[in-house]
Amino acid sequence: MPIVHGFDPPERFVAGTVGEPGSRTFFLQASAGARLVSVSIEKQQVAALAERVDELLDEVIAEGETQGVVPAVAPFELDDDAPLSQPIEEEFRAGTMTLSWDPADERVVIEVFPIGEEPVELADGEEPEEVLLVRLEPGQARAFVKRAGVVVGAQSAQIVSGAPGIGAISSTHDQYGLITDYVSGVTDFDAYIASNPLHVWDFSVEDAGTTYYYEWFSNFGTSTASVSYDLGEVRFTQGLALWNEDGNGIGKLNILGSVDGITWTTLGSNLTPTNNASGVDYGADVFNWDAIATRYIKLEASQCPASSTWVGCSVGEVAFNVTDVPEPSSVAMAGLGLAVVGAVAARRRRQQA
Ligand SMILES: [Ca+2]
Numbered sequence: 577m578p579i580v581h582g583f584d585p586p587e588r589f590v591a592g593t594v595g596e597p598g599s600r601t602f603f604l605q606a607s608a609g610a611r612l613v614s615v616s617i618e619k620q621q622v623a624a625l626a627e628r629v630d631e632l633l634d635e636v637i638a639e640g641e642t643q644g645v646v647p648a649v650a651p652f653e654l655d656d657d658a659p660l661s662q663p664i665e666e667e668f669r670a671g672t673m674t675l676s677w678d679p680a681d682e683r684v685v686i687e688v689f690p691i692g693e694e695p696v697e698l699a700d701g702e703e704p705e706e707v708l709l710v711r712l713e714p715g716q717a718r719a720f721v722k723r724a725g726v727v728v729g730a731q732s733a734q735i736v737s738g739a740p741g742i743g744a745i746s747s748t749h750d751q752y753g754l755i756t757d758y759v760s761g762v763t764d765f766d767a768y769i770a771s772n773p774l775h776v777w778d779f780s781v782e783d784a785g786t787t788y789y790y791e792w793f794s795n796f797g798t799s800t801a802s803v804s805y806d807l808g809e810v811r812f813t814q815g816l817a818l819w820n821e822d823g824n825g826i827g828k829l830n831i832l833g834s835v836d837g838i839t840w841t842t843l844g845s846n847l848t849p850t851n852n853a854s855g856v857d858y859g860a861d862v863f864n865w866d867a868i869a870t871r872y873i874k875l876e877a878s879q880c881p882a883s884s885t886w887v888g889c890s891v892g893e894v895a896f897n898v899t900d901v902p903e904p905s906s907v908a909m910a911g912l913g914l915a916v917v918g919a920v921a922a923r924r925r926r927q928q929a
């Protein structure tokens with residue numbers, strides 16, 4: 577018989593890290609009472625698990641056959657940004673994981689098998705030596721997902737082609753023009769996008785004699801342009817939100833990612849962002865890819881403008897879906913710093929709104 581580390585439900589089930597950025601080890605950790613089980617896991621597995629748990633709960637809601645409430649997003653009171661519990665003693669390294677819904681108890685059931693002990697690799701009659709079996713209430717499962725996926729803004733941007741253009745490239749990643757702010761590294765990406773956050777259609781605003789830009793346009797006469805965003809450190813990305821400017825938006829889009837800014841991987845090609853109506857506040861298009869370590873993300877825009885007669889490419893805003901598991905201290909720091917930026921942006925929001 578395998579050793580079953582069972583939790584039904586755990587008091588706590590989180591993914592977290594130990595170590596410095598760049599050499600961090602990821603763990604899944606379940607605990608109840610005095611029992612604490614830690615399983616080491618790859619970043620990619622955390623991302624995949626979080627994504628599939630979210631999808632599973634969405635499907636359960638869509639089927640509408642539960643007695644209890646299955647929350648659409650993580651209940652606020654279940655937020656858990658605390659570090660992993662100590663002592664962290666690795667029980668095993670995670671290999672295959674299974675995910676299912678138990679309709680009788682209304683639990684999300686996660687099984688984690690040790691590497692090399694996956695049921696599919698064992699001969700008939702053999703059993704895995706060990707398994708972590710976690711049965712989560714739906715709210716707990718959403719909270720697990722929330723800890724894993726947040727919206728993040730770039731730290732800086734570089735215009736690769738189409739420079740210098742008109743406006744400010746920084747206004748495409750610092751939340752200027754967004755009607756609903758997010759707290760970078762803290763706000764849940766899916767919940768934020770689900771709220772349909774709009775970007776103002778205006779190009780700029782005057783405030784006390786100073787012009788503040790909301791959008792950036794490439795040089796007049798350019799029907800292609802390229803911009804590279806720097807997340808400031810290697811992050812685990814799985815998508816981005818693009819607010820495609822009204823009028824001079826991007827017709828076709830390629831997205832590339834890189835850890836060093838030299839070697840690029842294609843994350844999306846020949847994409848078609850929404851051709852937003854000119855003179856109307858506009859929402860985001862979300863483009864997803866398989867989670868990958870990236871520091872730089874490049875947009876290659878072509879077939880600009882989407883609808884205007886003024887020849888040029890334009891970006892309203894870009895934000896990234898980051899699915900790593902930041903240390904609580906860095907979450908707090910990022911939240912603090914960007915909350916201040918958000919407050920400034922809000923003050924300078926267009927006057928007529
Ligand atoms: Ca903007």
Ligand SMILES: [Ca+2]
Nearest residue numbers: 777778779822
């Ligand atoms: Ca505009």
